Amino acid sequence: MSELISLGEGSGGRLTADLVASVIKNFAACDGQKGGCEDCTFIEGNLAVTTDGFTVSPRFFPGGDMGHLAVCGATNDLAVRGVRPQWLTLGMIIEEGLPRAELLRLVRSAARQCEVLGATLAAGDTKVVPHGACEGAFFNVTALGHAVTPRPLGxxxxxxxxxxxxxxxxxxxxxxxxxxxxxxxxxxxxxxxxxxxxxxxxxxxxxxxxxxxxxxxxxxxxxxxxxxxxxxxxxxxxxxxxxxxxxxxxxxxxxxxxxxxxxxxxxxxxxxxxxxxxxxxxxxxxxxxxxxxxxxxxxxxxxxxxxxxxxxxxxxxxxxxxxxxxxxxxx
Amino acid sequence: MSELISLGEGSGGRLTADLVASVIKNFAACDGQKGGCEDCTFIEGNLAVTTDGFTVSPRFFPGGDMGHLAVCGATNDLAVRGVRPQWLTLGMIIEEGLPRAELLRLVRSAARQCEVLGATLAAGDTKVVPHGACEGAFFNVTALGHAVTPRPLGxxxxxxxxxxxxxxxxxxxxxxxxxxxxxxxxxxxxxxxxxxxxxxxxxxxxxxxxxxxxxxxxxxxxxxxxxxxxxxxxxxxxxxxxxxxxxxxxxxxxxxxxxxxxxxxxxxxxxxxxxxxxxxxxxxxxxxxxxxxxxxxxxxxxxxxxxxxxxxxxxxxxxxxxxxxxxxxxx
CATH class of the missing domain: 3.90.650.10 (PurM-like C-terminal domain)
Known part of the structure; x- marks a missing residue:
């Protein structure tokens, strides 16, 4: 592996898998490793959790925007395991100077998808960084819910x-x-x-x-x-x-x-x-x-x-x- | 409020409270609003969740680094409510070109704090953004656990x-x-x-x-x-x-x-x-x-x-x- 992190390591392919492995191996008893690398983890009984960061560029696109995408992307990782998305957290890193109207458009899109799912925003966090320190805004969504599938999927x-x-x-x-x-x-x-x-x-x-x-x-x-x-x-x-x-x-x-x-x-x-x-x-x-x-x-x-x-x-x-x-x- | 997001809105003071309120009001039935604005939310029985973003600059400082800080900062929000930190998720947004050794130092610091707490990494996510799109690396930690306090605190x-x-x-x-x-x-x-x-x-x-x-x-x-x-x-x-x-x-x-x-x-x-x-x-x-x-x-x-x-x-x-x-x- 190169000494510097490369863009390709964010692509979701082989390099991403290697990067993730190099991170995970530092943590003891990581449940996420059990049963291969599914997209969410059962932490207790049938309660599952997943987390996802969103840096999409451009933030608005035909068919959606980063707020919409953040809720869909995170909760889809639960849905494919037979888990009903019930709660989510929203972490926002915002660049100084971002138009407030744009931020609120993204937030409203996220809220609309929560309504579609009947999911509740359980916690949120905002950080504002100086102009130039992040490109517009990045979101993180962690989603939680209980499996309702009668048999485990995997x-x-x-x-x-x-x-x-x-x-x-x-x-x-x-x-x-x-x-x-x-x-x-x-x-x-x-x-x-x-x-x-x-x-x-x-x-x-x-x-x-x-x-x-x-x-x-x-x-x-x-x-x-x-x-x-x-x-x-x-x-x-x-x-x-x-x-x-x-x-x-x-x-x-x-x-x-x-x-x-x-x-x-x-x-x-x-x-x-x-x-x-x-x-x-x-x-x-x-x-x-x-x-x-x-x-x-x-x-x-x-x-x-x-x-x-x-x-x-x-x-x-x-x-x-x-x-x-x-x-x-x-x- | 100004039309552009200002740096002061990230400070944790009055402006941050206003920004958070403008976000939260878009979400229906947000549990986070009940009982004022404590730092974590009980989603089900005595299970609590909190989320926190980390953009600290510089990333390494005497007494800690961003990885250490991320686990402490997020889990402290649980601890002060009498909730034992049991699981956490780690979302990383990484700038292309970040030295791999630096990322792994941060990750190992986070892992060490998980060990101190006996907490498990339940899920993770990595995104790599092009050089200039984020300053080095930003972390998000969502932490979960059960309250062990015999009476609610607040x-x-x-x-x-x-x-x-x-x-x-x-x-x-x-x-x-x-x-x-x-x-x-x-x-x-x-x-x-x-x-x-x-x-x-x-x-x-x-x-x-x-x-x-x-x-x-x-x-x-x-x-x-x-x-x-x-x-x-x-x-x-x-x-x-x-x-x-x-x-x-x-x-x-x-x-x-x-x-x-x-x-x-x-x-x-x-x-x-x-x-x-x-x-x-x-x-x-x-x-x-x-x-x-x-x-x-x-x-x-x-x-x-x-x-x-x-x-x-x-x-x-x-x-x-x-x-x-x-x-x-x-x-």
Missing amino acids: MNRLRPGDALILSTTPGRHGAVIAALRYGLDRGGLESDCAALWPLLEPLLSLEGLRCMRDCTRGGLGTVLCEWAEAAGLGMEIEEERLAFHPSVAAICDILGFDPLYLASEGCALIACAPAETGNALARLRRHPLGRDAALIGTVTAEHAGLVGMKTRLGGSRIVDMPVGEILPRIC | MNRLRPGDALILSTTPGRHGAVIAALRYGLDRGGLESDCAALWPLLEPLLSLEGLRCMRDCTRGGLGTVLCEWAEAAGLGMEIEEERLAFHPSVAAICDILGFDPLYLASEGCALIACAPAETGNALARLRRHPLGRDAALIGTVTAEHAGLVGMKTRLGGSRIVDMPVGEILPRIC
């Missing part, structure tokens, strides 16, 4: 033959941020940024539900790689079943990005027993956020630890964990 | 005649940061930055214990003003009983600061029934952090809502809530 439940279902078309958040950052036409594309709990809750009663994950930093590709590694199984997806929004595809073509690694903030990957595929898809499609839910692949016993993609042309390619940075500060 | 328990006890000499953290910032001789002074739980836990069995608060941003003066306002009682302290470290006094003289408003990070104000004063002082003095504990004043029925100080010369002055900024980024 990567260790994955079985060969499981269906891999995507709740919506991926990569829209990353593509919108990229378009804004590089001054590209986004063709009406909006971020998919959304609170996933209302979409995912109806899946929890499915007996064959195994594991869910929101495809944030590092995108769908990274989630698949983490699942393959943690479960010691193969993940096989089919390019033909992966529907990207035309603008996501266009923005990626221009910038040379692989859309598999572009962040979504309102899209979940779901694994369930094959017999439940139809049920899961039907329940997802009943909710506006899941209208485009699709079966995209299968968990396999072969190619343990690897992710493969059948291409449209009938070939096959390995989907690797990205090492460094595609697009900084998407969340 | 400003609403304050009664006329209660003793006001200070656990150590105040203002050392703020004075050290000020000395470093302005290039002054600190005469061997170290920050008082410390985890207060081990010091305060033995007080919890005292029947007459009313209320405790750590004297962070805004210092002892701000805590006294908040208590007076929230309880609708007077607070009377005696200058003669307030022992400032000679270097704190000297640094304040040079800079024109009032040491009453300088931050401490390991000093608690404690109110208890007058009959328990001796017991409380004895228990505090048994711990190294409380060796210099002292009775500094009394809660009064007169002068409701105001803080008065009897001066050494026999006069009397009002201690006002500070409006704006004394020293930015002390925590």
Whole structure:
């Protein structure tokens, strides 16, 4: 590892995993390490906690803003574990000179998402730093809640033959941020940024539900790689079943990005027993956020630890964990 | 209020209270508002949560560093409510180019304080932002734990005649940061930055214990003003009983600061029934952090809502809530 922290270590890929490991190993008895690296930790009974920092640039984007994103991003980490988001804390670091109206717009967006979730702001903190010491504002949200899933969910439940279902078309958040950052036409594309709990809750009663994950930093590709590694199984997806929004595809073509690694903030990957595929898809499609839910692949016993993609042309390619940075500060 | 956020709004005084109020009012049913503005919130039974951001500059100072401070600062907010710090989350925003060794030093300091407390890191998050987007690193710590106090503590328990006890000499953290910032001789002074739980836990069995608060941003003066306002009682302290470290006094003289408003990070104000004063002082003095504990004043029925100080010369002055900024980024 280099002596200086690099931007790529914030991307959500391999370098981020290494950075996080170098931090965690200093703490004794870290519960977060048990059971691989899921996005939230059960601290006591079925009470779970997760924390997330938000530095997205720009702070306002079509489909959301940093306040909206902060509540969705943090609570989605609970939702995918079958945990109802009930309380959250909001820490704000604000640059001197930030327009007050802008701060309050962000705060109101956060409050609106709390209302959607029926979650309560339990604690908050504000720090103001001198002009130049932080770029506008950074938020931190810690979210808490009780699991309501009748059975635990996690990567260790994955079985060969499981269906891999995507709740919506991926990569829209990353593509919108990229378009804004590089001054590209986004063709009406909006971020998919959304609170996933209302979409995912109806899946929890499915007996064959195994594991869910929101495809944030590092995108769908990274989630698949983490699942393959943690479960010691193969993940096989089919390019033909992966529907990207035309603008996501266009923005990626221009910038040379692989859309598999572009962040979504309102899209979940779901694994369930094959017999439940139809049920899961039907329940997802009943909710506006899941209208485009699709079966995209299968968990396999072969190619343990690897992710493969059948291409449209009938070939096959390995989907690797990205090492460094595609697009900084998407969340 | 001005259209732009000002540095003074981060000071912990009146402007911070206004900023926080403007944020909180957007959230429905915020538990944090119940029972005034204590530093942590009970979310369920005796489970409490608090959150705190850390932007201290410089990050390393005699007596501590930002990692040490982050764990102490957040968990002290629990300790003063009689809550044992059990779990915490650590969110890190890191500037590209920060020396890795420096980050790991901060992380190890945080881990060491977790060990002192027997607290577990439950969740973490890292974000890396481009060079210039944040100054070095900012931490956020959310801390959780169960109250072990046999009776609730809070400003609403304050009664006329209660003793006001200070656990150590105040203002050392703020004075050290000020000395470093302005290039002054600190005469061997170290920050008082410390985890207060081990010091305060033995007080919890005292029947007459009313209320405790750590004297962070805004210092002892701000805590006294908040208590007076929230309880609708007077607070009377005696200058003669307030022992400032000679270097704190000297640094304040040079800079024109009032040491009453300088931050401490390991000093608690404690109110208890007058009959328990001796017991409380004895228990505090048994711990190294409380060796210099002292009775500094009394809660009064007169002068409701105001803080008065009897001066050494026999006069009397009002201690006002500070409006704006004394020293930015002390925590």
